[in-house]
Amino acid sequence: MQTTTHKQHLLSIKKVHVHYGAVCALNDISFEITCGSALALIGANGSGKSTLLKAIIGLVRPQRGDVLWCGEPVDRKRYEIAYLPQKESIDWDFPLTVRGLVEMGRYPRIGSIKHFTRNDEEIVERAMADMQIADLQNRHIRSLSGGQQQRVFIARALAQEPHVLLLDEPLNGLDQPSRETLTTLIRNQVSNGKLVIASHHEIHDAAALFDYVLLLKNRSIAYGTLDEIMTPQNLTEVFA
Amino acid sequence: MEELFNTLSYTFNQRALLAAAMAGFLNGFFGAYVVLRRKALFAGALSHTLFPGIALAALLSSINPVSALIGSVATALAVSCGAQSAARRTRTDINTVLAVLWTAAFAGGLLVLKGLNTYINIEHYLFGNILSVSNLDIIFIFIAGYIVCSIVILLQRKIILMAFSSDDAIAQGINVAALDYLMAGLLVIVMVTSLQAVGTILTLGLLVAPAAIIALFVNSPRAMFWLGGIAGAALASLSLFISNALNIQTGALIVLLLGALFCVAASVKAILASKDTVASCRQ
Numbered sequence: 001m002q003t004t005t006h007k008q009h010l011l012s013i014k015k016v017h018v019h020y021g022a023v024c025a026l027n028d029i030s031f032e033i034t035c036g037s038a039l040a041l042i043g044a045n046g047s048g049k050s051t052l053l054k055a056i057i058g059l060v061r062p063q064r065g066d067v068l069w070c071g072e073p074v075d076r077k078r079y080e081i082a083y084l085p086q087k088e089s090i091d092w093d094f095p096l097t098v099r100g101l102v103e104m105g106r107y108p109r110i111g112s113i114k115h116f117t118r119n120d121e122e123i124v125e126r127a128m129a130d131m132q133i134a135d136l137q138n139r140h141i142r143s144l145s146g147g148q149q150q151r152v153f154i155a156r157a158l159a160q161e162p163h164v165l166l167l168d169e170p171l172n173g174l175d176q177p178s179r180e181t182l183t184t185l186i187r188n189q190v191s192n193g194k195l196v197i198a199s200h201h202e203i204h205d206a207a208a209l210f211d212y213v214l215l216l217k218n219r220s221i222a223y224g225t226l227d228e229i230m231t232p233q234n235l236t237e238v239f240a
Numbered sequence: 241m242e243e244l245f246n247t248l249s250y251t252f253n254q255r256a257l258l259a260a261a262m263a264g265f266l267n268g269f270f271g272a273y274v275v276l277r278r279k280a281l282f283a284g285a286l287s288h289t290l291f292p293g294i295a296l297a298a299l300l301s302s303i304n305p306v307s308a309l310i311g312s313v314a315t316a317l318a319v320s321c322g323a324q325s326a327a328r329r330t331r332t333d334i335n336t337v338l339a340v341l342w343t344a345a346f347a348g349g350l351l352v353l354k355g356l357n358t359y360i361n362i363e364h365y366l367f368g369n370i371l372s373v374s375n376l377d378i379i380f381i382f383i384a385g386y387i388v389c390s391i392v393i394l395l396q397r398k399i400i401l402m403a404f405s406s407d408d409a410i411a412q413g414i415n416v417a418a419l420d421y422l423m424a425g426l427l428v429i430v431m432v433t434s435l436q437a438v439g440t441i442l443t444l445g446l447l448v449a450p451a452a453i454i455a456l457f458v459n460s461p462r463a464m465f466w467l468g469g470i471a472g473a474a475l476a477s478l479s480l481f482i483s484n485a486l487n488i489q490t491g492a493l494i495v496l497l498l499g500a501l502f503c504v505a506a507s508v509k510a511i512l513a514s515k516d517t518v519a520s521c522r523q
Contacts, residue, residue: 054407057411058410058411058413059407059411075413078411078412078413079412079413082411083407083408083411085405085408089405089407090405091404091405094276094403094404095276095455095458095459095460095464096404096459096460096461097459097460100459100460100461104400104401104404107397107398107401107412108412108413111397112395112396112397112398113394140459
């Protein structure tokens with residue numbers, strides 16, 4: 001599972017259990033993955049995909065198990081992991097321009113007091129250029145299309161200069177051209193050495209974006225390349 | 241006009257102008273957080289707990305800015321913690337519990353103040369009386385304003401991030417629960433500074449309206465803080481001059497002017513938005 005060029009950047013999920021009251025959302029999830037690859041979390045609604053992403057970034061505290069980044073708890077280098085929430089959880093009426101939102105990605109790096117330097121400005125501009133949204137920078141975030149909104153949030157994540165991108169349903173609700181554009185842009189980030197982990201609904205188009213797949217049904221059903229896990233037994237167990 | 245400025249030769253008017261400008265700025269500045277975090281209803285409930293806090297201060301000692309602050313913090317904490325606890329244990333909506341508790345606390349405060357033998361003009365605390373502001377009040381507003389503004393400026397990025405999305409803030413390592421409690425504490429302090437100007441009933445208007453007006457026209461949370469402060473200070477000062485000239489209550493006029501300005505601004509915004517829609521359809 002490890003690549004040779006980025007193998008020092010290892011994300012380890014070890015026996016993670018998450019319960020919401022009496023409901024078990026994740027049961028004994030374990031896997032390891034390194035930078036330079038893309039992992040899809042695939043499963044039906046309520047299978048624990050979003051919960052696993054939230055457990056990795058610290059939004060949900062596992063009752064048992066560990067999430068380690070480069071051998072240390074995620075809290076120590078949280079700024080190296082960027083999280084994109086589902087579009088439905090965003091306040092699109094917040095008074096914020098595209099540039100203002102992308103600049104938020106620098107906050108974990110520069111802290112509360114330091115001013116934006118020329119270097120910070122350049123990183124923000126590069127992130128917007130990479131996501132092809134530089135011409136939208138003065139627009140309010142509500143005035144964007146669904147695909148543009150996703151690219152703005154990914155640009156914010158890139159401005160954070162993370163090693164890991166956690167994306168919650170990034171292609172959800174997008175039309176086909178927007179999906180293809182976003183898929184290409186995300187693959188470029190993987191080629192640049194980022195680790196991308198995304199929750200995803202549909203298995204049929206996973207091959208275009210992801211190198212590996214974790215099939216979830218509140219526990220790990222299968223983990224590997226798409227070819228390895230695409231067995232009738234696995235699919236029946238996950239989606240039946 | 242000359243007559244209006246002549247009123248400034250009186251010391252009590254100078255103090256009132258200073259208090260109006262400082263409390264107006266502080267409320268308008270902090271109001272940006274309340275608007276961005278969508279805490280206006282919470283702030284409204286909290287503002288009504290200032291009154292029983294004053295009653296508590298009067299019951300235990302005498303009323304001054306410090307005792308009013310201590311009493312207000314005590315009652316605000318009791319109501320907000322009690323509401324959260326009751327909501328969690330009984331599965332009742334937090335706003336429902338909050339509404340029941342703050343009205344009960346308000347009624348209790350009214351009965352306590354009415355029952356006290358000392359002479360206290362309740363109307364002053366309900367609707368403000370800025371002309372009676374003392375040097376101690378001025379010093380309190382200045383120190384409170386300095387502390388609150390410094391903390392908000394220092395934590396502005398975290399506050400903006402938390403207001404935009406609590407999940408984003410937590411994902412970036414911010415302790416959202418602690419920051420929320422800190423801001424609730426600062427909110428009580430800010431509202432106490434406006435007691436003399438607008439009173440407990442009207443304080444919500446001075447707090448929320450300036451930032452709400454600015455939010456209609458800017459897409460920058462940072463600008464909302466500063467422009468909200470400037471709008472609050474300007475409107476409060478202007479209201480003092482007008483109320484002196486017309487011999488009407490300053491606190492009520494401040495909130496009335498802010499409300500009128502919000503209605504005008506919202507109408508202008510709606511017209512501009514509809515023109516934009518038509519223009520984009522034609523393209």
